[in-house]
Amino acid sequence: MPAPTISADQAYELIRSSEARLIAVDGLPCSGKSTLVAGLGIECMPMDDFFLPPSEWPSGIVPAFPFPFYRYQTFLSAVEKLAVSGSCEYLPFEWERMEVSQRARRVDLAAGPVVVEGTSSLHPRITPLYDCRFFVESHEATVLQAVLERDGDYFENEWRTLWLPSTAIYMETNPGSRADFLIAGRGMFHE
Numbered sequence: 679m680p681a682p683t684i685s686a687d688q689a690y691e692l693i694r695s696s697e698a699r700l701i702a703v704d705g706l707p708c709s710g711k712s713t714l715v716a717g718l719g720i721e722c723m724p725m726d727d728f729f730l731p732p733s734e735w736p737s738g739i740v741p742a743f744p745f746p747f748y749r750y751q752t753f754l755s756a757v758e759k760l761a762v763s764g765s766c767e768y769l770p771f772e773w774e775r776m777e778v779s780q781r782a783r784r785v786d787l788a789a790g791p792v793v794v795e796g797t798s799s800l801h802p803r804i805t806p807l808y809d810c811r812f813f814v815e816s817h818e819a820t821v822l823q824a825v826l827e828r829d830g831d832y833f834e835n836e837w838r839t840l841w842l843p844s845t846a847i848y849m850e851t852n853p854g855s856r857a858d859f860l861i862a863g864r865g866m867f868h869e
Contacts, residue, residue, distance in 0.1 A: 698809035705814030708824035710863035725796020727770035728753040741843035761807035813857035
């Protein structure tokens with residue numbers, strides 16, 4: 679049976695009234711994941727913290743999943759450690775400097791709920807670790823247009839040739855089927 683579709687307001691209320699400590703928010707790029715998370719007002723561990731500097735990308739990089747342009751095993755290990763021990767530390771990516779920080783970030787469930795946000799936060803290996811799982815639905819055919827409207831031509835080539843094709847490979851794993859709730863995101867309408 680497919681997960682029920684709820685509104686962002688319903689998601690906020692559900693999280694406020696639940697005992698969920700570790701929450702996943704997955705979906706396509708520009709679907710509305712970050713907007714949803716901002717409205718929650720709780721600690722966030724974004725997938726983008728695990729970006730791999732382009733200078734360290736594998737030679738001959740091609741679209742793939744797990745994403746070869748992220749420190750993907752580090753991401754999975756951080757989520758696992760957070761779920762099992764209640765805290766984790768990792769070196770976040772600094773987008774302004776386009777490099778991995780030398781200063782560790784600590785995330786601790788004792789301080790309150792934590793949301794893991796990003797495309798592939800519902801990777802099959804870590805899906806069972808979450809207390810609550812959301813997938814933000816949006817139209818796949820309009821992602822590139824939405825990204826270009828948001829970012830301009832910054833990384834346009836990477837979006838076209840690497841990131842979106844890699845996302846398509848991940849979407850073949852049907853992450854929405856691993857969610858507890860679907861949320862109507864960009865371009866979708868909730869009845």
